[in-house]
Amino acid sequence: MGLIVLRPTRATCVSLACFVVTILCLVSNGPCRAQLSSTFYDKKCSTALGTIQTAVRTAVSSERRMAASLMRVHFHDCFVQGCDASVLLDDTSSSPGEKSAFQNLGSLRGFEVIDSVKSKVEDVCPGVVSCADLLAVVARDASVAVGGPTWTVKLGRRDSMSASQSLAESNLPRATDDLDDLISLFRSKGLNSKEMVALSGSHTIGQAQCITFRPRIYNETNIDDGFASTRRRRCSFTDGDSNLAPLDLVTPNSFDSNYFKNLIQKKGLLTTDQALFNGGSTDDFVTEYSEDRSAFYRDFALAMIKMGDIDPLTGSSGQAQLSSTFYDKTCPRALSTIRADVRRAISREHRMAASLMRLHFHDCFVQGCDASVLLDDTSSSPGEKSAFQNLGSLRGFEVIDSVKSRVQEVCPGVVSCADILAVAARDASVAVGGPTWTVKLGRRDSTSASQSLAESNLPGATDDLNDLISLFRSKGLNSKEMVALSGSHTIGQAQCVTFRQRIYNETNIDAGFARTRKRRCPFNNGDSNLAALDLVTPNSFDNNYFKNLIQKKGLLTTDQVLFNGGSTDGFVTEYSKDRSAFYRDFALAMIKMGDIDPLTGSSGQIRRNCRVAN
Structure with missing residues (x-):
């Protein structure tokens, strides 16, 4: 999600005027492993939940449709830089926020209700309850107000200080997303x-604008x-963009399982609805929920709890203000020490440059740039090194160990492993003739690593272009940035197992190139x-990688998809012509x-040994 500036609980949910302290989206013992609790306000604001419940009931009784709107605000909040109430922030003159994202503009609503709820809670407990928690409870x-399931809401989130239109547009589903796009985004x-x-069953209530379903009703x-x-009748081919239609024609104001029955009857209003039941991998789930409402209610409640855990801001951590001068006073020799050791390693083995850059990439894509990729597995918890995308291929750990040891000698306990990875990647690029850049510093190290998170957040060898675009988009990186970063494959090597499928089965490959690769990669071994x-x-490090793609000489499937008519x-x-x-x-x-x-701040730690938490 990138660098963010954060804020504490707000006096209002749209203003930044009253902030005293700032916090980071992390707790002190690890990356966004927030210790939320259903009893968080029991002593500090015991009437909070009752106040919120009463206000929501009043709003929904005035306008039944409001239930769906309030649930949608929470969803659209959590999917963009976490459940942090960033969705509620108004645009500023210099920075358009999430409200301006095309998925939200003119359709996301309920803000006045949240303002009213916040005002009532402020009356009883000023400065205590966050807007992010309000969204979760609301x-x-x-759901309950329209007959849906209930669940225990974990509390203790705090509010962000910034919102980004571009992040929202890259992290929220689009009206034309297919099933693979949706699965990748949710994953x-x-x-x-x-x-x-x-x-998605929340679409059993609410309405949608004509502009979002016109292509479906006329073209699909x-x-x-x-x-x-x-x-x-209410959505003509040429006008009526804002005309509304209920997502469920049968019981549009009741939370039930009719949504799934509609899908089976090919009556899903949105393309992204019907994609869930269209001969794909999710058909069985739709069928199950259409037949068993209690199963749907149970799973919906559990999924809402899990969604509410997406990257909450908690604790009282410092701001995520990385700076290129972070170590100028505390360890002025840090950068030169890292650079010297990286140069030595690459002079011994040129391939190491690619390995070090890959380490940084595989670190940042899994729970952020926190050096979690360096942690060894434990007996009770397999880490990122065991992920299938890393096992047996990710390397360079010994070089990082050596760099860390040398930095520890000059500045013990000061420079993080996460910053070492970032600097080593830059220095590796320069060592093989690639570009340089200013590395921002001040990261700290996580205390945990997860194999499952790595496997769900790193590209797979068979990912198609849509998969890749969706994955990079979820990290705040657009398609052009994805292509640029892929250009690091101008150096390095790959194992036969990762490209055998391409050289033996794919057709968008130069025949001579495939024959050459088959010499070292037989069909059955190697x-x-x-x-x-x-x-x-x-x-x-040059731009030959891109020239290779144009000639259909990309080694990996995920390379060639970047130039395959998409x-x-x-x-x-552009990059093939302009280095x-x-x-x-x-x-x-x-x-x-x-x-x-x-x-950053007091989150995580500065590991003494990059392979194990302190």
Whole structure:
């Protein structure tokens, strides 16, 4: 999600005027492992939940549709930089926020109700209850108010100080997303396919604007004819964009399981609804929930609890204000010490440059740039090293150990392993002729690592272009930045097991190139045999990678998809012709990637040994 500035509980949910302290989205013992508790306000504001419940009931009784709107606000909040009430912040003159995202503009509503609830809570407990917690509780109470399930809401979130239109647009579902897009997006938030289907069941209430379902009712074929005809009456082909239609025609104001029955009858209003029942992997979940409302209620409640745990801000941690001068006074020799050791390592083995850069990438994409990738597995908890994308291929740990040891000698306990990874990646690029950039510093190290998180947040060898775009988008990186970062494959090697499928089965590959690769990668063995990602200049950081793609000589499936008649072809062509543009964009993308969810302030720790928590 990148670098964020944060705020405490707010006096109002749209103003920044009253802030005294700031906090980070992390607790002191690890990355966003927030210790939320259902009893958080029991002593500090014992009437909070009752006050919220009464206000929500009043609002929903005045307008039944408001229940769906309030639940949607919570969802749209949690999917963008976590459950932090960033969705409630008004735009500023210099920074458009989440309300301006195309998925929200003109359709997200309920803000006045939240303002009213906040005002009432402030009356009884000024400065205590966060807007983020209000959203979570309001969503639960809205469900109950229209006959839906209830659940215990964990509390203790705090509120962010900033909101980003671009982050919202890259992290919220789009009207045209297909099933794979949706699964990938929800997976990036730690939610599996069944939880996605359960949460989508909230569309059993609420309404949608004509503009969001017009393509479906006029162009799509997996739709009941009568249903489409009915919808067209209020949604003409050329106008009526803001006209509303209920998501469930049968019981539009009651929370039940009719939504799933509608999907089976091809009466899903939105493309993203019907995608859940269209011959794909989620059909069975839809069928189950259509037949068993209690199962739907149970799973919906559990999924809402899990969604409420997405990257909450907690505790009283400091701001995530990374700075290139962070160690100037506390360890002025840090950067030169790292650079010297990285140069030595690469002079011994040129391939190490690619390995060190890959370490930083694989670290940042899993719970942020926190050096969790360096932690060894424990007997009770397999870490990121055991993820299938890393096992047996991720390397360079000994070099990082050596760098850490040398830095510890000059400044014991000062420089984090996370910062070492970021600096080592930059120095590795420079050592093989690649671009340089200014590394922002001040990250701290996590105390935990998760194999499952790594496997759900790192690219897979068979990912298609949509998968990759969705995954990078979930990290706040756009398609062009994805292509630029992929250009690091201009150096390094890959194991036969990762490209065998491509050289034997795929057709978008140069025949001579495939034959050359088959010599070291037989069909039945040699899994660990290595091949250079760039045959032409395998040890130099240049733009030949992109030239290779245009010639259908990308070694990995995930390489060639960047130039295969899709939306990223133009970027590949640009970088193949203009190395300086590639270098510039690569450096900027590396800086942006280094801003993904850092631990700062008093969060995490400075590990003495990068392989184990202190």
